[in-house]
Amino acid sequence: MAMAMANPAPLATFCSQPRTLTPCNSLRGFGVIAHSRALALTATPVCSFRLRVRASKGSSPPPYPLSEVFPYVAAEWRTIAKGWACAAVAVYCLSRAVPAAGRLPRVLAAGVGGSAEGQIPRGVVTVAALASAHAAAAYVQQALLWEAALRVVWRLREHAFERVLARDLAFFDGREGMAAGDIAHRITDEADDVADALYSVLNTIVPTSLQLIAMGTQMVAINLQLSLVAAMVIPCMCIVIANLGERLRQISKKAHLSLAMLAAYLNDVLPSILTVKVNNGEHKEILRFHELGFGELKNNLDKKNMKALIPQAVRTTYIVGLVVLCAGSIAVSGTTFDAEGFLSFLTALALFVEPIQDLGKAYNEYKQGEPALERIFDLTRFIPQVRDKPSALHLKSVMGDIKFQDVTFRYAAGMPPVADGVNLHIRPGETVAIVGPSGGGKTTIAKLLLRLYHPQTVLDNHDIQDIQLQCLRTHIAFVSQDAMLFSGTIAENIAYGDPMGDINMRKVENAAKIANADEFIKMLPEGYDSYVGQRGSSLSGGQKQRLSIARAIYQNSSILILDEATSALDNRSELLLKETLTTFMTNHTVLIIAHRLEMILMADRIVLLEGGKLQEITKSAFLSGDGHFGSPEVLNP
Numbered sequence: 001m002a003m004a005m006a007n008p009a010p011l012a013t014f015c016s017q018p019r020t021l022t023p024c025n026s027l028r029g030f031g032v033i034a035h036s037r038a039l040a041l042t043a044t045p046v047c048s049f050r051l052r053v054r055a056s057k058g059s060s061p062p063p064y065p066l067s068e069v070f071p072y073v074a075a076e077w078r079t080i081a082k083g084w085a086c087a088a089v090a091v092y093c094l095s096r097a098v099p100a101a102g103r104l105p106r107v108l109a110a111g112v113g114g115s116a117e118g119q120i121p122r123g124v125v126t127v128a129a130l131a132s133a134h135a136a137a138a139y140v141q142q143a144l145l146w147e148a149a150l151r152v153v154w155r156l157r158e159h160a161f162e163r164v165l166a167r168d169l170a171f172f173d174g175r176e177g178m179a180a181g182d183i184a185h186r187i188t189d190e191a192d193d194v195a196d197a198l199y200s201v202l203n204t205i206v207p208t209s210l211q212l213i214a215m216g217t218q219m220v221a222i223n224l225q226l227s228l229v230a231a232m233v234i235p236c237m238c239i240v241i242a243n244l245g246e247r248l249r250q251i252s253k254k255a256h257l258s259l260a261m262l263a264a265y266l267n268d269v270l271p272s273i274l275t276v277k278v279n280n281g282e283h284k285e286i287l288r289f290h291e292l293g294f295g296e297l298k299n300n301l302d303k304k305n306m307k308a309l310i311p312q313a314v315r316t317t318y319i320v321g322l323v324v325l326c327a328g329s330i331a332v333s334g335t336t337f338d339a340e341g342f343l344s345f346l347t348a349l350a351l352f353v354e355p356i357q358d359l360g361k362a363y364n365e366y367k368q369g370e371p372a373l374e375r376i377f378d379l380t381r382f383i384p385q386v387r388d389k390p391s392a393l394h395l396k397s398v399m400g401d402i403k404f405q406d407v408t409f410r411y412a413a414g415m416p417p418v419a420d421g422v423n424l425h426i427r428p429g430e431t432v433a434i435v436g437p438s439g440g441g442k443t444t445i446a447k448l449l450l451r452l453y454h455p456q457t458v459l460d461n462h463d464i465q466d467i468q469l470q471c472l473r474t475h476i477a478f479v480s481q482d483a484m485l486f487s488g489t490i491a492e493n494i495a496y497g498d499p500m501g502d503i504n505m506r507k508v509e510n511a512a513k514i515a516n517a518d519e520f521i522k523m524l525p526e527g528y529d530s531y532v533g534q535r536g537s538s539l540s541g542g543q544k545q546r547l548s549i550a551r552a553i554y555q556n557s558s559i560l561i562l563d564e565a566t567s568a569l570d571n572r573s574e575l576l577l578k579e580t581l582t583t584f585m586t587n588h589t590v591l592i593i594a595h596r597l598e599m600i601l602m603a604d605r606i607v608l609l610e611g612g613k614l615q616e617i618t619k620s621a622f623l624s625g626d627g628h629f630g631s632p633e634v635l636n637p
């Protein structure tokens, strides 16, 4: 009889997301942590939200997503107020420039006619000064409002990511689990759409209204002749747009790259959510995310500033060109320029082209951003099932006495129970092997002990639901069958469970020796500083498994769970590992989930999990089981 092949990993759906980018150097090290910690002072969201539970992922969204983003926007009120103050200055300059410009033709004609020879007419200086002040104020207004919108989104992203990490494993797992790519897209691209929408709204409410009111008072009849002259300025504008457009393209490329890095990072870390959780890595990941998010903020801010500059530069070109053309036509024709026509043109330009265009654009942007906003908040609205009670205990140390008492568990209502009245007592320092058919529920038992779901299990006479989650997971080191590694160096991966993010090289090397990984690590060109590639892609399955074991040993928890931790090792490596592990296991409580004989025989006791029921079997019954408990190839290699 054969012990069946291992099932696909429970997180298989999650892990099979297509890769995005190879992470660049800034993603390689965990060295960002120290810097991130400093930045964290400025990054902590100032707002907290009342949690809301959605009946299901597909339930209809609340009607006013803007109201949910309001606390984030309110946190940026200073920047917004400054932006709106600049808007008031810009509109004021424009309203003063219109009558001054209305007098300009007369002033210009007088100047060209020789009445003020050798001097720039005062009216020209006034208009130029007002136009420059308007352009500068409008530029600063837009830059500030972009900064506010982007900072809102930066905070929103951090909040969403923090909430995603706090989600139950069930949110990521199983058939209903949310895909990593979807989450990454919401937090990156769609958040960007939200920034566009917010900016449009901020830039429209006050500035456009002000401009419309101010210009309404200045309105005069339109001069068609002047409009035709104005059209001749268009080629100049095209040259300006082409040049600045090329610069914008380059800046945008950088901004896109930083956004792609963010997406790559998310696609890297979210498939490893199990490892993050069991290593209490949430805080570390929040800091790493913060670093990349801040880089994206900078590049995007450059892009938006350039986008703000372009219309101002184009408008300046337009007005300067217009003045030159008017002056030229007056000089050539020798006639007095129609002042009313010039005034009408500027008024029409101000009243109809700019604010109305802005209103239309703002509406479109908002409509584009609204679903994105909703989808981001959808990630954050939940109450985790697995959470600390207010009175949860912090245990400094545990002996490792584990009791499963009549535990029944099913993944979803209507599904058969994976554990059906399971009773198991593992005494401190004992090694117990769980065997059974593939899909029998062995990994589920380990997950229940780690409280990744909501079980009733007892550790050191405490119901694990009464123990702080972070504390519980510190006392249990878990090596999953998927050998999850992060992009980073070997040393960083082994020391991942360090709560402070430090790397103790002595402990790293010791853990690697026990895991029989020291030999191959030392043969790598950069030894412990070797980069493992995305998700450890530069290492073999067996090497990855040994690093995962070293990570668990580094954690030095009282309880060690090895879930098919040696399935990819060759016989020699497994024997060497067995020798070093045996000493380590003497003062630890160890739960071995395995199909391989060598590992199973390391246990003091063997229990069989089949059809949700657990029963103890003797080693002799196991060995003479004729394959009932394991495959003949493994039992008789």
Ligand SMILES: Nc1ncnc2c1ncn2[C@@H]1O[C@H](COP(=O)(O)OP(=O)(O)OP(=O)(O)O)[C@@H](O)[C@H]1O
Pocket: 005, 006, 007, 008, 010, 173, 174, 175, 411, 412, 418, 436, 437, 438, 439, 440, 441, 442, 443, 444, 445, 481
């Ligand atoms: N997140 C999930 N949602 C729904 N069902 C799940 C989930 N994870 C596992 N299962 C199901 O629960 C059962 C037990 O899975 P588990 O991974 O515990 O088995 P196992 O004994 O460890 O298998 P193997 O030896 O192949 O690793 C399987 O039938 C599996 O399909």
